Amino acid sequence: MDQFTLNLLVVGATFALYIGIAIWARAGSTAEFYAAGQGVHPIMNGMATGADWMSAASFISMAGIIAFGGYDTSAYLMGWTGGYVLLAMLLAPYLRKFGKFTVPEFIGDRFYSPTARMVAVICLIIASVTYVIGQMTGVGVAFSRFLEVSKETGLYIGAAIVFAYAVLGGMKGITYTQVAQYVVLIIAYTIPAIFISLQLTGNPVPALGLFSDAKSTGAPILETLNGMLSDLGFTSYTEQHDTTLNMFLFTVSLMIGTAGLPHVIVRFFTVPTVADARSSAGWALVFIALLYLTAPAVAAMARINLITTFYPNGTQSEALSMSDIQSSESLDWVRNWEKTGLLAFDDKNGDGLISYVADADANELTIDRDIITLANPEIANLPGWVIALVAAGGLAAALSTAAGLLMAISSAISHDLIKGQLNPSISEKNEMLAARIAMGVAIAVATYLGLNPPGFAAQTVALAFGLAAASIFPALMMGIFSKRINNKGAVAGMLAGLISTLLYIFLHKGWFFIADTASFSDAEPMLLSIKSTSFGAIGALINFVVAYFVSNATEEPPLEVQELVEGIRVPRGAGAATGH
Template sequence: MSTELLTYLFVGVTFTLYIGIAIWSRAGSTSEYYVAGKGIHPIANGMATGADWMSAASFISMAGIISFVGRDGAVYLMGWTGGYVLLAMCLAPYLRKFGKFTVPDFVGERYYSQIARVVAVICVIFISFTYVAGQMRGVGIVFSRYLEVDIVSGVLIGMGIVFFYAVLGGMKGITYTQVAQYCVMIFAFMVPAIYISMLITGNPIPQLGFGSEVTGTGMSVLEKLDGLSAELGFAQYTDGSKSTIDVFFITMALMVGTAGLPHVIVRFFTTPTVRDARKSAGFALLFIAILYTTAPAVASFARINLLNTVSEASYKELPKWFSNWENSGLIAWVDKNEDGKIQYTAGKSFAGKPSFTDERGESGERLINNAPTEGVNELYVDRDIMVLANPEIAGLPGWVIALIAAGGLAAALSTAAGLLLVISTSVSHDLLKQNLAPNISDKQELLAARIAAGAAIVIAGLFGIYPPGFVAQVVAFAFGLAAASFFPAILMGIFYKRMNREGAVSGMIAGLAFTFAYIVYFKFVNPADNNPEHWWFGVSPEGIGTLGMIINFSVSFVICHLTAPPPQHIQDLVEEIRVPSSNNAAAPVEGGQTANA
């Protein structure tokens, strides 16, 4: 069976599985739609959390970034991993004990303010739409290559699938779908990693292969990469170009941004008890670690394969995978010196529409203003393809290539569904039910949530078609926004009972506004200024969320001490949330209600 047919088969079977699960587990109430009725087993919730958290950025783009930039790419690995530990250990159990539906629910109740709730909803929408843009972009990339449709069509197909199981199933349907998606994505990531580790190092365990010698060279993987990179004019793979302060700020923004991501936090509201929330956090960390400890090895193997395959190779003698990816527009070559060989060296690549054809058909040659750019680099490679193209470059069987396609789609769709659900619940529950129309029935609220999800999917699709950057970079912006807005409000809401609504609201607005403005200016308004010489304190837009967080903390602390302290029952609530629960007794919340612990 051909690779194309295998891909259609694998993707079709997995899509059918997702839709079948959504029909089986469709939500019948707002509780099931928002938090799956708080009845998800810790192991299932751990797998769903892993799928929700390991997005297209983790599956598709993270190893691609590390593959291209070497040591500098480790900030994503450190930040996202450390952030999950911070969330699981320091925030999730307390939020679960509070027992609300959403993060804006927590902010509104803890800070006894509808204004705080509305600001939190705005933050959710900003963060989630920024994040979901990367997921839809990932969907488009996978479809454009493996199903031979353009990226726009791929995004539209992905929108349709997500619309079906997110709108129908809500959190209940999404949770069980994400369990299946985790199994698909981790199998898809590990199988080619094991194959390629065997081919390059002879070691079947990628994590160990990463530290082994490349077969027949007497050099370790990193030594081989350093040598290949230096020969082609690139910086050595183990060298870093980022300043220490920028590495620190990006890592911190990704870390605390993870701890403030609403679609991950809400996963801990779906377990029956606080103890189960802690257990699911541990299981999720284990499931996540499988992929994250493998990613550096995959990045290194992919880079070795690419450099060995294309550098100084004759274009006409290249394997078929090269022309396959050219047709998707995600890799390209222009023969600047007309010698028929690919010179892949350090220097700017090029952009534009494919313009050159030969007997093989469209070559994907890219030009600017109908002329090659200056310099000698003749190859353009979209870094988001490295994980997806790796099995083809290594010459693995067709079923492995089909599997990686299904895994990439699972990674992107799982997180996209979680984000879209957070957006819809914030609109229907926090904005509509808690503010604009408090008397609507449960059935009307559920309908509003589904309508909001549908609208969110359409907007997300537009972001996927017109993305503001490569997948992991877009996601990094979302983490920065979360770090600057939600994290301080949640952390102080749990551990600082003196924090009041005036301080929290002022801090969220200040942090979000500063971070958003900084990103927009350097990425969109004046991208020519986007270099270290013009950044504040040498901090890139990817890391500016850390400074936004500091601004949030500072503004919140000052304002809260210039205004009246919170009511006594709110201070008592904060004390109650922090008390470890040895049983499943209900924890009191504002107004005499109870939060199921």
């Protein structure tokens, strides 16, 4: 059976499974549509959270960006995993105890203000739409190779699949679909990693293989990779090259952005009790760790395999030739990815050899970082069924998170905007119809924007995390842990954080209509050494400071709101033994 047919069968089977689950778990009420009826088992919710959490950025893009960025990009691992712990410990149980369907609903009730709820809706939509662009980018990359269609066609196919099961099933259908998607993506990620670790080091555990000796050199894997990169003029893989300030702010931005992501927070509304919310948070961390402990090994080993593909004997003088690429069966993967436009050659000196070096003027290979994980099994000449499985896993990761984000967007529009503000008397049937229409529109917008993303999938997602960090996270933290922050402070803080971060991103990326945008690239930060992906931490600080001063300059929140905050944080019956 040829590879294309195998890909089609495996990917088609997983899609049929997802749609079948959505039909079986179709939402019949708003409670099921928004929160799966709050009846999901903690372990299943942990798996669904893991799938929701491990997006295209985690599965498809993270290993690629680490493979090319080395130590500096380890901030993705530290920020995302640390942020999840922050979310599980500081926010999830309290928000579940509050008992609302959406994040804007909590903010609106806590800050006793329809305006605060509306600002939260705006912040949620901006962050979620930015995030979903990264998922659609990943979908396009995966489809373009494994179904041999254009990246644009891949986006349209992915959007149609998400529409089928997300619009039909709501949160109930999405939850059970995400359980299946987690199983697919974790198997798809770990099996090729085990194969490649065995090939390069003889160690079947990739996380341990990363610190084992390479069979080819007898030296540790990371030392071997550093030597290869040095020979080609690239910077060391294991040394820090980014500034400490930017790396710190980037890690913080990812952490607090993680804790402010509405589509992850809403997962904790789907379990029966607060104790179940804590339990599912713990299970989700276990399921997430399975992939995140493997990703650094996938990144380093993929870079080694990539280099040895073009320099089979390890020296520049014996580089791969263009004729080798056209004639060798073992290099089918190069030709296949070349067709997608995500890998390209330019024989600048006309010698017929492929020069892959750090010097931009001499380098003749261009490779999109988002293809590394997907191409890894092909580079290592693994069996066809493994390649097909990775295709299905990458699509599962992208589609699961896209569905969760679209659910958050549609809930904000139908529940918080339409029912909460425009038409409070809307019937449950019409509210569900509005939610499904909103989700359909959101899918269309995300697909359109995904055609021209602002960066690699992981970079685009990092921008979304920064926006969530600057706008939503501070409002949630102050709403839970401070009785003094009032409605005026919350609104002013969210707007200040959101606007300042958006302005910095737009200026830094050169998206304004200005004559010279080159100086605003990521390579040349505008403020100190802070890049656009790191500014979310500064935006969050601005949010906190503005909210604090505005709240203290205006009246205190009503007594019943202060008692509400106390009730969220303090367990029922606390102090009964002492009479306090």
